[in-house]
Amino acid sequence: MADGSTPPGGPKSGPLLSVRNIARYFDVSKPWLARVIEGQPRLLLKAVDGVSFDIPRGQTLSLVGESGCGKSTVARLVVGLYRPTRGQVEFEGVNVTALRRRSELAPIRRRFQMIFQDPYASLNPRWRVRDIIAEPIRAHGLMKDSGALNRRVDELLRLVRLAPADGEKYPHEFSGGQRQRISIARALSSNPEFLVCDEPTSALDVSVQAQILNLMKDLQRELGLTYLFISHNLAVVFHISDRVGVMYLGRIVELAESKALFAAPQHPYTRMLLDAIPDLEMSGRGRTPVAGEVPNPLNPPTGCAFHPRCPWANERCRREEPVAKPAPNGALAACHAVEERRIPEKTG
Amino acid sequence: MADATEMSARSAGGTAPAALQRAFDSDIFYSFRNSPITMLAAVVTLLGFVGAIFAPWLATQNPFDLRTLNLMDASLPPAWVEGGEAKYLFGTDNQGRDVFSTILYGSRISLLVGVGSVLLALVLGVGLGLLSGYAGGSIDAFIMRVADVQLSFPAILIALLIDGITRAILPREAHDAAAVYVLILSIGASGWVQYARTVRGSTMVEKNKEYVQAARVIGRHPFAIMLRHVLPNVMGPVLVIATIHLAVAIITEATLSFLGVGVPPTQPSLGTLIRIGNNFLFSGEWWITVFPGAALVIMVLAVNLLGDWLRDALNPKLR
Known part of the structure; x- marks a missing residue:
């Protein structure tokens, strides 16, 4: 749909979505009075601190990382559920962050949608499925005729492999996987070009995860969708992404083509994550055991945030914050050790 | 909904x-x-409302039209007790008024004030509670401080205050005519806090759920999200409060009428009838107070049962 209507080249040849140095700090200080009495300073949680990436049309970028690394916050910043502390989100070159008025935002809002993590919380329990799916269409006033609207909802239900008769039911009558399909149908109903998927499969069991992922891939191919995919599951990410960003404590530490990242991870954190994937073949390859825990984001380490857990950390890592630089395999890695080629190549 | x-x-x-x-x-x-109990409760509630609305056609006499009263028939016992007369089913009071007719006319005032003040409190409380819980921040703080101040005054004090003001502003006849509306305003205005607090609490839970965030991503107006998404999910507890509040409102109205700031004595409500009848309880004329009391209890019980059923029926998860 999006492919057919969009002429190639011209101003639309740039990335569909472009995130520039975005950051979001949360004020987690105590109430003003308590703070003054106890003489404590303001406490800022830097959930996301300077993240940049581009997503070309029709591609999938995944963000992976441990819990609390800020990947869901990035998703919410992109769709406008949070206002960024600094930085900006550009959609087809338009700075969405600068748009404040609802009337200006509406045409862009129609073109991106979000799929949420918890299929049990993301559908209003008191609405019929038909009304849930039709909501974006009604909200944007895309179809005035109720017959056409009903046909569109039927079509969407079939698109996500549900029956049109399911539209009359309530969300609690469906399983988790079916509910997630309803979420997808709702997200697709306003014909968006860009979907933000915040861990869409993490609440589902493994066989259903595969169904949903395959459905999402099929839909991407059929409708020319662009995805920002958030996950902590590396297998899922490998399955679906074109490119992958690895996040650690609110920053992207490595950003690479999916194949390159899984074949030759650069950043020590990425290596650690990949080594943690269970391996049925028992190849006995050299593993770096996952050591330590994510530091407290309220009090992040100096220099490189990963240095307390990094086997190759040296004095420079403790002192100086690394910036993203091109690594040998075409990836961007924010690591002094990669830059200095201090990390030995893996054997076996 | x-x-x-x-x-x-x-x-x-x-x-x-x-x-x-x-x-x-x-x-x-x-x-x-x-649910047979629910059906029974619905029938009783319906009878109560029908009786109140069609009182002029159902009652055997108009107890407030002095020409129809006969002092010779004063203080007669109920029809089935010795000395009772068939045309006075529940007996008569000390002025010869038919107790059955006074109940019908009295429940008119009681239900009007009860339903009216519950509706006022509900609209006010649910609206402010939704706004407070959804907007948060300084709007929330302001509304909740007003609620705290409101809560520190007893409902009767607020009602007395409002009644005093209207009494000072309006001439006597106009005040008597407006008495019912003043009562609705007083009781309604003092009851909204409970709704507001309940709704605010549930709204704060609901607004963080992903379906509300999904609606925000779609770009719906905050008021549309409040009314279409949040409101249906916070109405359950409100219905239960409303049924209990209906009983409380009727009782508050009776108290105010007793204190002389309620409805004028020419139109006594159910509560006033109980109060008046109390004076005759020790002289053995029990029917003057017991029948209006029973009418009140049955009515309130039936409404409560209906509210309970409605709460369960409207929650799709319990179906």
Whole structure:
């Protein structure tokens, strides 16, 4: 749909979505009075601190990382559920962050949608499925005729492999996987070009995860969708992404083509994550055991945030914050050790 | 909730009869048919409201028209007790008024004030609670401080205050005519805090759920999200509060009438009848107070049972 209507080249040849140095700090200080009495300073949680990436049309970028690394916050910043502390989100070159008025935002809002993590919380329990799916269409006033609207909802239900008769039911009558399909149908109903998927499969069991992922891939191919995919599951990410960003404590530490990242991870954190994937073949390859825990984001380490857990950390890592630089395999890695080629190549 | 039904009716693409047919086949009606207690409660409530609304046609006499009263018939016992007369089913009071007729006329005032003040408190409280919980921040702080101040005054004090003000502003006849509305305003204005607090609490839970965030991503107006998404999910506890509040409102009205700031004595309410009848209890004329009291208790019980059923029926997860 999006492919057919969009002429190639011209101003639309740039990335569909472009995130520039975005950051979001949360004020987690105590109430003003308590703070003054106890003489404590303001406490800022830097959930996301300077993240940049581009997503070309029709591609999938995944963000992976441990819990609390800020990947869901990035998703919410992109769709406008949070206002960024600094930085900006550009959609087809338009700075969405600068748009404040609802009337200006509406045409862009129609073109991106979000799929949420918890299929049990993301559908209003008191609405019929038909009304849930039709909501974006009604909200944007895309179809005035109720017959056409009903046909569109039927079509969407079939698109996500549900029956049109399911539209009359309530969300609690469906399983988790079916509910997630309803979420997808709702997200697709306003014909968006860009979907933000915040861990869409993490609440589902493994066989259903595969169904949903395959459905999402099929839909991407059929409708020319662009995805920002958030996950902590590396297998899922490998399955679906074109490119992958690895996040650690609110920053992207490595950003690479999916194949390159899984074949030759650069950043020590990425290596650690990949080594943690269970391996049925028992190849006995050299593993770096996952050591330590994510530091407290309220009090992040100096220099490189990963240095307390990094086997190759040296004095420079403790002192100086690394910036993203091109690594040998075409990836961007924010690591002094990669830059200095201090990390030995893996054997076996 | 009206929105939800309207929506599902629209989605069926049906006309009015089709929508009616759907309502008849709906799960709510099914659960109604399967609960004998609920059906009984509904019948009693319906009888109460019908009796109140059609009192002038149902009552055997107009107890407030002095020409129809006969002092010779004063203080007669109920019809089935020795000395009772068939035309005075529940007996008569010390002025010869038929107790059955006074109950019908009295429940008119009681229900009008009760329903009116509950509706006022509900609209005010739910609206402010939604706004408070959804907006948060300084709007929330302001509304909740007002609620705290409101709560520190007893309902009767607020009612006395409002009544005093209207008494000072309006001339006597106008005040008597407006007495019922003053009562509704007083009781309603003092009851909204409970609704507001309950709704605010549930709203704060609901607004963080992903379906509300999904609606925000879609770009719906905050007021549309409050009314269409949050409101149907916070109405359950409100219905329960409303039924209990109906009883409280009727009792508050009776108290105010007793204190002389309620309805004028020419139109006594159910509560006033109980109060008046109390004076005769020790002289053995029990029927003057017991029958209005029983009418009040049965009515309140039936409304409460209906509210309980409605709470369960409207929650799709319990179906």
